[in-house]
Amino acid sequence: MKDQFIIRFRGVRGSYPVPGKSTLHIGGNTACVEVCVNDHRIILDAGTGIISLGEELVAEHLASGDTPLTRKPIVVTLLYSHTHNDHTQGFPFFQPAYLPITTLYVFGPTSTDNLETTLARAMISPLFPVPLRDMSATKYIRDIEGNKVILLRDGNSEPLVYNPYREQVEIPEDAVKIACLHSYGHPIKVLKYRIEWHGRSVVYATDTEGYEGGDTRLIRFARDADVLIHDAQYRMDEYTGDANGVIQQGWGHSTPDMAVTVARKANVKQLVLFHHDPRHDDPEVESMAENVRQVFPNTVAAREGLEILL
Ligand SMILES: [Zn+2]
Numbered sequence: 089m090k091d092q093f094i095i096r097f098r099g100v101r102g103s104y105p106v107p108g109k110s111t112l113h114i115g116g117n118t119a120c121v122e123v124c125v126n127d128h129r130i131i132l133d134a135g136t137g138i139i140s141l142g143e144e145l146v147a148e149h150l151a152s153g154d155t156p157l158t159r160k161p162i163v164v165t166l167l168y169s170h171t172h173n174d175h176t177q178g179f180p181f182f183q184p185a186y187l188p189i190t191t192l193y194v195f196g197p198t199s200t201d202n203l204e205t206t207l208a209r210a211m212i213s214p215l216f217p218v219p220l221r222d223m224s225a226t227k228y229i230r231d232i233e234g235n236k237v238i239l240l241r242d243g244n245s246e247p248l249v250y251n252p253y254r255e256q257v258e259i260p261e262d263a264v265k266i267a268c269l270h271s272y273g274h275p276i277k278v279l280k281y282r283i284e285w286h287g288r289s290v291v292y293a294t295d296t297e298g299y300e301g302g303d304t305r306l307i308r309f310a311r312d313a314d315v316l317i318h319d320a321q322y323r324m325d326e327y328t329g330d331a332n333g334v335i336q337q338g339w340g341h342s343t344p345d346m347a348v349t350v351a352r353k354a355n356v357k358q359l360v361l362f363h364h365d366p367r368h369d370d371p372e373v374e375s376m377a378e379n380v381r382q383v384f385p386n387t388v389a390a391r392e393g394l395e396i397l398l
């Protein structure tokens with residue numbers, strides 16, 4: 089992992105998981121993207137895609153030595169875009185969180201309550217058998233705002249959070265920089281993240297609805313990024329309600345056209361359509377991506393197992 093920048097898609101659905109034959113190619117797990125940058129492991133959202141990732145991390149840890157003291161500890165930076173169910177429902181089943189060897193640095197936006205309270209509430213009895221506080225990992229759970237930057241320095245120290253508009257911080261050459269952007273395009277506060285390292289970058293913009301002429305804040309934020317991961321949940325006829333009478337405008341999700349507008353105006357190199365509607369089977373998702381390729385050729389539909397090397 090040293091000297092590498094890899095994006096791995098673990099869960100690409102919005103709303104709810106859809107196991108089954110018709111979604112085998114794209115995958116049925118809800119939102120989770122793993123980004124490995126120079127020995128740091130960053131996880132974007134904890135939908136059900138995080139569950140198998142957790143199992144892999146535990147297996148890797150057990151294989152790394154003979155005794156608990158000689159094994160490589162598990163250190164993860166977990167970034168929540170927001171706390172809707174499809175972005176948090178996998179966390180109670182994330183096995184590394186039950187190991188005392190694990191350190192979790194968790195960041196996300198404040199909603200009606202702070203992040204820790206919201207995450208804890210999803211795990212209280214009688215909803216779930218194990219409360220958040222009983223998970224054995226060392227957890228640093230912090231609310232974060234849209235104008236902040238999270239700096240990952242060496243693997244052992246706590247990430248540094250600072251405001252680039254007010255504070256001057258010495259940035260080590262090897263540090264991973266994660267910028268946060270407050271998004272207004274969803275029914276609750278959502279954060280978009282831009283992860284940068286050695287001049288390469290990926291922007292994660294899920295659960296966001298487009299605007300006339302494109303989301304100006306996001307266009308600036310994503311300027312010249314290598315990869316833009318963008319919500320593209322609805323076909324236009326679903327968005328307008330022509331498909332089945334249910335108007336989905338205002339629900340906080342985009343059409344592929346909205347994603348393309350941002351990708352073009354921000355001059356990103358590659359667009360990844362993300363947060364697929366659970367009602368869309370494999371051919372439907374692929375045909376939406378094919379339509380987008382007519383106007384923005386370097387586009388793919390996110391699918392479980394897809395890896396992008398920067
Ligand atoms: Zn969602």
Ligand SMILES: [Zn+2]
Nearest residue numbers: 170172274295
């Ligand atoms: Zn949402």
